[in-house]
Amino acid sequence: xxxxxxxxxxxxxxxxxxxxxxxxxxxxxxxxxRPLAVLLAREAPEEPVMVLPDFYLGSLAAQPxxxxxxxxxxxxxxxxxxxxxxxxxxxxxxxxQDRPNWFPAAADRYAPDMVAALERAVxxxxxxxxxxxxxxxxxxxxxxxxxxxxxxxxxxxxxxxKTPGEVGLMRAATAVNRAAIEESxxxxxxxxxxxxxxxxxxxxxxxxxxxxxDPGAMVLANGSDSPVPVITSEAGDYELExxxxxxxxxxxxxxxxxxxxxxxxxxxxxxxxxxxxxxQATADAMAEIEALMVPGARISALQAAGRAVYRKHGLxxxxxxxxxxxxLGLSHLDQEVDAEGAVTGDFAVQAGMAIATHIYYPxxxxxxxxxxxxxxxxxxGPAESIFxxxxxxxxxxx
Numbered sequence: 001x002x003x004x005x006x007x008x009x010x011x012x013x014x015x016x017x018x019x020x021x022x023x024x025x026x027x028x029x030x031x032x033x034r035p036l037a038v039l040l041a042r043e044a045p046e047e048p049v050m051v052l053p054d055f056y057l058g059s060l061a062a063q064p065x066x067x068x069x070x071x072x073x074x075x076x077x078x079x080x081x082x083x084x085x086x087x088x089x090x091x092x093x094x095x096x097q098d099r100p101n102w103f104p105a106a107a108d109r110y111a112p113d114m115v116a117a118l119e120r121a122v123x124x125x126x127x128x129x130x131x132x133x134x135x136x137x138x139x140x141x142x143x144x145x146x147x148x149x150x151x152x153x154x155x156x157x158x159x160x161x162k163t164p165g166e167v168g169l170m171r172a173a174t175a176v177n178r179a180a181i182e183e184s185x186x187x188x189x190x191x192x193x194x195x196x197x198x199x200x201x202x203x204x205x206x207x208x209x210x211x212x213x214d215p216g217a218m219v220l221a222n223g224s225d226s227p228v229p230v231i232t233s234e235a236g237d238y239e240l241e242x243x244x245x246x247x248x249x250x251x252x253x254x255x256x257x258x259x260x261x262x263x264x265x266x267x268x269x270x271x272x273x274x275x276x277x278x279x280q281a282t283a284d285a286m287a288e289i290e291a292l293m294v295p296g297a298r299i300s301a302l303q304a305a306g307r308a309v310y311r312k313h314g315l316x317x318x319x320x321x322x323x324x325x326x327x328l329g330l331s332h333l334d335q336e337v338d339a340e341g342a343v344t345g346d347f348a349v350q351a352g353m354a355i356a357t358h359i360y361y362p363x364x365x366x367x368x369x370x371x372x373x374x375x376x377x378x379x380x381g382p383a384e385s386i387f388x389x390x391x392x393x394x395x396x397x398x
Contacts, residue, residue, distance in 0.1 A: 001042040001133070001154075008127050009151055010118075012037040012136035015330040016155045018256060021050055021067050025059045035075070035114060037139065038067070039132075041125045049121040051114060054078070057093045061100050070106040071117040086110070115142045122146060157336035160327045161352035167376055169257040170329065170354055171386050174374060176210040177259035178387060180217075181248050185265055185394050188240060194223060195237045201250065210254045217250045220370070227362035229322070229370070242268030245275070245393070247370035249358070251332060258332050260356050261372035261387065266395035271366065276396065281313035282359055282369045283391035289323070289359075290375050293383035295351045299325050306359060315361070322360040327353055328374055353377045354386075369393070 001009060011017050013033065018024055020038045036056070039049040050067045052060065053075035060070065078089055087107040094103065111117035122128060122143065133151025134140035140148040162170070184200040202212050221234040222244070229247065240246065248262025264279070266272050285306040292305050303323045310318035327335030334354065335347065349355060354376050361369040371391055375383035 004154055006133040007130035008039060008041040008132045009155065010037060010039050010132050010134040010140060011155060012139050016135050019159055019330060022065045023060055023063055024256060025056050037118060039121050041127060044125060051117045051121065054090060055093055057090060061094055061098050068102045070102050071109045071111060071121055072106055073111040073114050073117040118143060153336045159329060160335040161350060162329060162354050162376065166329060169255055173254040173257045173259040174386050176205055176208045176254050177250050177252065178389060179208055180204040181250065181262050192240050193237050194234060194240060197240060205252055210252045212252045217252050219251055220247045220249045222246050222365065225364040227364060229360050240267050243270035244365050245368055249372055256330060258328055260328055260332060261374050263371045264369050264393040266393050269395040272396050275393065278361060278369045279393050279396055281310055281315055282361060282371050285309040285359055286357060286371055286373055286391045289357055290385065291382040293349055293355065293375060293377055294380060295377060296348050298346050298348050300346045317362055320362050324358050326356050328356045329354055349377050351377055351379045355383065
């Protein structure tokens with residue numbers, strides 16, 4: 001906030017609220033944003049305010065957190081055909097014996113709606129007339145007496161630097177992805193189809209505590225012979241024939257943190273010997289990129305380094321390979337973005353960032369090579385992969 005000249009941050013998007021508060025409430029309506037907000041003032045960073053619907057108070061009481069100033073507001077579960085009962089309405093949501101220390105003050109601040117709760121918080125924190133960076137413009141536009149600016153990029157920038165605890169959560173999520181990839185490959189028998197493979201992957205991910213989001217975990221189409229990597233959840237079905245090179249790029253979450261990535265699977269190991277030179281070049285390219293992924297390294301330099309490895313191996317399509325990057329964490333783009341939601345250009349990596357590195361060498365479904373790894377940038381040395389496997393394709397060694 002100091003560097004950007006703002007007096008407070010108002011977070012209302014689900015991931016930002018969770019990141020600031022640690023509160024992981026039930027998905028009242030899982031297909032809509034949760035009506036929560038956290039207001040954090042630059043001059044009072046130890047006194048944040050959390051605004052939430054009254055029906056979330058029971059869930060909040062069951063999850064001890066660091067925010068003590070709780071501001072509930074009357075929400076849609078209470079009847080509209082009866083007059084409000086004031087603080088007595090909160091008896092419907094929190095049993096008297098389960099009420100934490102913050103509850104009496106929260107009840108005294110019970111507001112008729114979310115905007116009223118926020119405007120009182122703004123006044124109490126001395127933020128009237130001040131600059132507030134907000135990540136949800138529709139909500140911020142309803143506040144009076146403050147100067148509101150876009151705060152989404154600021155919060156994403158802060159989120160891009162991971163704590164050790166967050167790295168641990170990402171390792172656990174990545175372990176789900178790795179197990180789901182390996183076990184679904186292990187289930188292959190001749191005649192297995194793409195949809196059966198996807199179903200096997202989803203079943204393992206769910207059994208290990210992960211969540212896969214509609215329309216599915218696998219985001220690269222594999223059935224086409226086109227050399228262009230189509231980023232889509234494939235709707236068609238086809239047999240996974242021996243010798244095909246299936247590109248695993250899998251998305252999902254565990255405990256709110258994302259997993260991403262995977263590598264090539266040579267089905268049935270057919271043609272593995274012929275694949276070895278390209279496979280080794282791709283593995284070497286990833287190792288070189290992560291060795292150079294130190295604070296201050298720019299994406300363009302990392303791309304050039306990976307492409308140079310392909311040239312060193314004498315591969316003819318080095319210039320046509322795709323090498324791209326993004327941050328990872330609570331979202332699949334956990335880094336600062338511009339107003340349109342795009343990554344801010346040729347960014348420099350920073351210590352603590354978790355970076356997804358993708359390498360694609362073009363070819364048809366029996367020639368291409370894909371590798372995506374997740375690594376955490378250290379303070380000085382090379383980035384550390386959190387997958388825990390080597391970079392060579394599945395099926396290369398039989």
